[in-house]
Amino acid sequence: ADPLARHALRERLLPFALAGRGADALDTLARAGPELPDGPLGAAASAHESARVAAFARQVVGQRDGPGAQPPPRAQTLTITVDGQVWTVSGEPPALVDGSLLLWRAGRLRPVDRLAAWLTHLWWHALREAAAPSSRETPVSAPASAPALAVTRWLALDEHLVLRPPAHAAGLLADLLRLFDDGMRAPLPFYPKTAWALLTSGAAAARREWTATAQQPRAEGADAAYRLALRGLGDPLGEAFEATARRVFGPLIEHTA
Numbered sequence: 598a599d600p601l602a603r604h605a606l607r608e609r610l611l612p613f614a615l616a617g618r619g620a621d622a623l624d625t626l627a628r629a630g631p632e633l634p635d636g637p638l639g640a641a642a643s644a645h646e647s648a649r650v651a652a653f654a655r656q657v658v659g660q661r662d663g664p665g666a667q668p669p670p671r672a673q674t675l676t677i678t679v680d681g682q683v684w685t686v687s688g689e690p691p692a693l694v695d696g697s698l699l700l701w702r703a704g705r706l707r708p709v710d711r712l713a714a715w716l717t718h719l720w721w722h723a724l725r726e727a728a729a730p731s732s733r734e735t736p737v738s739a740p741a742s743a744p745a746l747a748v749t750r751w752l753a754l755d756e757h758l759v760l761r762p763p764a765h766a767a768g769l770l771a772d773l774l775r776l777f778d779d780g781m782r783a784p785l786p787f788y789p790k791t792a793w794a795l796l797t798s799g800a801a802a803a804r805r806e807w808t809a810t811a812q813q814p815r816a817e818g819a820d821a822a823y824r825l826a827l828r829g830l831g832d833p834l835g836e837a838f839e840a841t842a843r844r845v846f847g848p849l850i851e852h853t854a
Contacts, residue, residue, distance in 0.1 A: 598633045598642050606632040607650050607703040614654030623647035649754065650703055657701050657752055665695035675723050679771045682778070686720050686770070698749040706753035708793035708846075714758055715849045716773065718749040722766030748854065759854040769848050776844065784826040785841065786833060790817045792842035796850060800834075807834060 598606070609630060610623050618626075624647040633639040672689040692699040698721055700714055751758040763769055779785055788807065795803035809819035817823070818833065827833050 598639070602632040603642070603646055604704050606630065606646055610647065610650045611654060611703045614650050615658060618651075620644075620647045620651040623651055653701075653703050653752075653754060657699075660694060660699055660750070660752070661692045663694070667693040667695075669693070670698075673721075673724055675720055675727065677723065677767060677771060677774070679774050679778075684774055686723075686774075688717060688720055690717060690721065695747065697747045699752070700749065701752040703754060705755045706751070706758060708789040710751060710753065711758060711793070711849060712789060712845065714749055714751040714760060715852075716770075718760045718852075719763065719766045719770040719773070721749070722763055723770050726765075726767050760849070761852045761854050763848070763852055772844060776841065784830065786835070786838040787841045787845060788817050788823065788833070788838075791834065792838070792846055795839065795842050796846050803834060 606627055609632070610626060613626060614623055624643050627633065627643040627647050628640070633642050670690045670693050672687060674685055674687040677684050677686065690698050690700065698717060700717065702710055704710075748762065749760040751760075776785060776787070780787075791803045791807040794806040805813075805816075807816055807818040809816040823833070
């Protein structure tokens with residue numbers, strides 16, 4: 598099975614594992630699905646992935662339901678004004694433990710996972726800031742009962758991400774909304790894998806992450822959507838890309854524990 602099929606299998610099995618199914622039951626469910634090939638290779642992959650998902654679910658449940666676990670957060674809506682434009686940002690985090698958000702995905706920690714955790718982290722902290730008008734830097738409104746938050750944790754198969762509280766979450770979120778607005782008007786020079794490689798490993802690593810080769814045919818730059826959106830626009834990894842990468846991932850890296 599290729600990596601995408603294995604990921605689809607883990608996503609399908611994880612809810613059952615979180616509900617208490619063991620590795621043997623997960624193995625039966627895995628073999629009943631379409632993700633894996635038939636025969637001994639498929640059976641070996643099924644047993645391996647079922648055991649991984651069962652072990653990962655035990656980690657999640659141990660933190661989600663352990664000491665300090667709180668009732669699941671209710672859906673919340675943040676209203677934020679950015680450059681005179683009003684935005685609403687809504688969400689419902691899956692778990693809250695000792696005032697900290699707990700998020701997870703049964704896969705490797707990808708740049709897009711880091712970004713998803715960061716967006717949720719900023720939104721949740723902006724709700725808290727909205728409950729204390731004197732601390733506002735960007736005009737926001739939210740329920741006065743918005744809970745406080747210590748950190749945000751993202752659990753993955755290979756590592757765990759921990760994000761520290763930001764001083765001005767609403768301001769950081771507002772800048773990302775500006776980029777989103779720009780991206781609705783013209784192609785935004787932001788590509789998560791390549792941007793992450795730039796900030797963590799340098800320009801040469803970013804170029805390797807972007808450029809498709811015979812050894813790396815699935816490089817980020819080979820994505821058909823990017824190729825269509827960026828046609829005729831020159832070097833996609835120019836100054837605008839670097840500036841956008843730093844705006845998106847720079848604050849995230851600064852607040853990673």
